[in-house]
Amino acid sequence: MERLDGSSAVPSRLAGGIVALGNFDGFHLGHQAVVGRAVARAKAEGRPALVATFDPHPVRLFRPETPPFRLTTLDQRERLFAAAGADAMVVFGFDAALAALTAEAFVDERLVGALRVGGVVTGEDFTFGKGKAGNAAMLAARGEALGFAAETVGAVSLDGEPVSSSRIRDALRRGDLATATTLLTRPFAIRGTVQHGDKVGRTIGYPTANIDLGSYLRPAYGIYAVTGRLDDGTVLQGAANLGIRPSFNPPKELLEPYFFDFSGDLYGRDIEVALIEYLRPEAKFESLDDLIRQMDIDCAKAKAVLSARNA
Numbered sequence: 001m002e003r004l005d006g007s008s009a010v011p012s013r014l015a016g017g018i019v020a021l022g023n024f025d026g027f028h029l030g031h032q033a034v035v036g037r038a039v040a041r042a043k044a045e046g047r048p049a050l051v052a053t054f055d056p057h058p059v060r061l062f063r064p065e066t067p068p069f070r071l072t073t074l075d076q077r078e079r080l081f082a083a084a085g086a087d088a089m090v091v092f093g094f095d096a097a098l099a100a101l102t103a104e105a106f107v108d109e110r111l112v113g114a115l116r117v118g119g120v121v122t123g124e125d126f127t128f129g130k131g132k133a134g135n136a137a138m139l140a141a142r143g144e145a146l147g148f149a150a151e152t153v154g155a156v157s158l159d160g161e162p163v164s165s166s167r168i169r170d171a172l173r174r175g176d177l178a179t180a181t182t183l184l185t186r187p188f189a190i191r192g193t194v195q196h197g198d199k200v201g202r203t204i205g206y207p208t209a210n211i212d213l214g215s216y217l218r219p220a221y222g223i224y225a226v227t228g229r230l231d232d233g234t235v236l237q238g239a240a241n242l243g244i245r246p247s248f249n250p251p252k253e254l255l256e257p258y259f260f261d262f263s264g265d266l267y268g269r270d271i272e273v274a275l276i277e278y279l280r281p282e283a284k285f286e287s288l289d290d291l292i293r294q295m296d297i298d299c300a301k302a303k304a305v306l307s308a309r310n311a
Contacts, residue, residue, distance in 0.1 A: 001082035003074075006052060006092035009114055014088055016118035017048035019111070022126055024053050026071035027080045028183050030123065030156040030163040037153050038121040039085040047118050051081040052090040061099055070215045071165060071184075073191060076272075090115065103134025107142045117148050124152040158183065175220035175278035187227075187274035190216050190255055194266040206295055208241070208256035209266045211273065218242075218253075225277040225302035226257050231270045236262050239295075239302035240273060243282040258295075260303065277305045 004010060010017075020038035024031045035051055042049035055074050059066050072080070078089050092098060092110065101109070106129050111117045120139060128134040136152045143150040155162045163183050171179040172188055181187050192211035209228070221243030228236040240257035257273050279301050285291040 001078060001086070002088040003078060004050075004088055004090045006090045006110060007114060010050075010090075010116055014048045014050060015116040017050045017087070017115070018042040018045065018119040018121065019090070019115060019117050020049075020051045020086070021111075021120050021122045021128075022053070023057065024051065024077060024081075025057060026165045026168055026184060027077060027084075028163050028165065028168060029158065029185060032084065032185065033156050034121055034123050034153045035081065035084050035086065037151070038119075041119060041121065042087075043085075045118070048087045049085060050088045050090055050115070051077075051084075051086045052092060052115070053077060054092045054094045056094055058094050058099070061094060061096065067218070068213065068215050069169060069217045071168060071188065071217060073215075076189070076191060100130055103129025103138055104142065105129070106134065107139065107146070112146050112148070119143075119148050120150040122150070122152055124154050126152070169217050172217055172219040175222060175281075177224075177275055177278050187276055188219065189272050189274040191270065191272040192255070194269050194271055196267060206258045206292075206299075208258045209271060211255040211257070211271065213242075213253060213255055219275065220278060220281070222281040223279040223298045223302075224275045225279060225305040227274045227276060227306070228257055228259055229272045229274070230266075236260070237303070237306045238262075239279070239299045240275075241282065242275075245282075258299070260299070276309065277302075279305075 018038045018041045020035040022031065022034060038051070039049040057070065074091065081089050111120065120143060122136055122139065124136055126136060140150040157163065161167065168180050168183050177187070190211065190213065192214060194209040194211060196210070219242060224240050224242060226238050226240045228238060230236070236259040238257045238259035240255055242255045244251040244253050255273060279298055285294065
């Protein structure tokens with residue numbers, strides 16, 4: 001799986017590819033349908049399959065004050081696209097220059113000039129170019145004039161509602177992991193580097209791995225049953241606090257997983273923590289003894305949840 005710069009010429013071996021074009025944050029059921037169509041078409045036509053995404057998200061340029069909302073990082077998307085059968089991921093760096101490109105210039109310069117596309121697949125509501133002037137119909141017409149075929153994939157619905165990143169974000173903010181997991185087809189996962197903390201957890205028998213939430217959406221604050229995948233592929237089970245730790249001062253927003261039956265050193269290592277089930281909201285405890293008693297209960301619940309999931 002290769003990662004390409006969307007402003008540079010594509011390698012000749014990937015020229016003429018079928019490109020799935022969109023933001024694809026979350027890579028949910030709807031996104032999977034678009035990429036799946038591009039991959040299937042590429043295989044049928046004997047062409048490479050590429051997935052083009054934008055980073056940072058356009059919202060970051062136009063509304064920089066927007067709270068964090070990302071569902072996936074670029075690294076996570078790259079792995080997901082590879083698993084879906086893509087040969088390469090193309091990253092369009094979304095900056096003022098790209099935002100100023102007209103829809104026609106984007107097609108001519110980026111899709112045809114740099115990527116040398118053989119075909120393009122988008123969602124039916126995809127827009128692009130300055131002022132969002134480009135849409136699926138315009139892309140199809142421009143493609144016909146320039147020698148490539150563009151097609152759209154309709155929205156995917158579940159339980160009578162379209163699958164969307166917004167719907168997933170709303171579910172996560174409510175702590176509704178069942179809905180989010182169904183729409184994503186996998187648990188929502190936060191990846192980061194384990195950092196040093198105040199080390200209180202180890203003094204009470206619950207050493208945690210502290211992970212900054214970065215640009216990720218903030219799900220409901222609280223306690224979760226989780227799994228963790230280490231950088232060597234090892235998968236661990238545990239319980240995690242996600243939030244501001246109201247029992248400690250000063251408050252600090254973190255994801256803090258405690259992994260059962262693990263005693264290794266995780267500092268400085270990359271880890272991906274998947275949120276499996278929301279157990280309860282955050283709470284402030286008057287004493288460490290009260291906190292420890294609740295943590296015992298939380299871990300027992302998390303173990304039961306994870307055991308049932310693997311049964």
